Amino acid sequence: QRAVRVELAGGTALSGDLLYSPPPGHTRVADFLNEPGRFFPLWTESGELLVGKSHVVRVLEMPQA
Numbered sequence: 001q002r003a004v005r006v007e008l009a010g011g012t013a014l015s016g017d018l019l020y021s022p023p024p025g026h027t028r029v030a031d032f033l034n035e036p037g038r039f040f041p042l043w044t045e046s047g048e049l050l051v052g053k054s055h056v057v058r059v060l061e062m063p064q065a
Helices: 029-033
Strands: 002-008 013-018 039-044 047-052 056-061
Touching: 013 047, 029 056
Parallel strands: none
Antiparallel strands: 002 013, 002 056, 013 039, 039 047
16 A cells, blocks of 8 residues: 555646555556556545546655554
8 A cells, every 4th residue: 555646637636545466576656557557546535536547747655654
């Protein structure tokens, strides 16, 4: 689980968690986001969102609590 801030084209920003089980040696968020597929799930306080990768400007990892 990684807390992230996703910045989208147009200025919208989403905060939430990425939940994934990385294979050995591929623990970076970038590895997860570079996997095949046009969308990725983001769990927010409002529920699960599917984020279109083509709209993402950048993803920032937030400090772990």
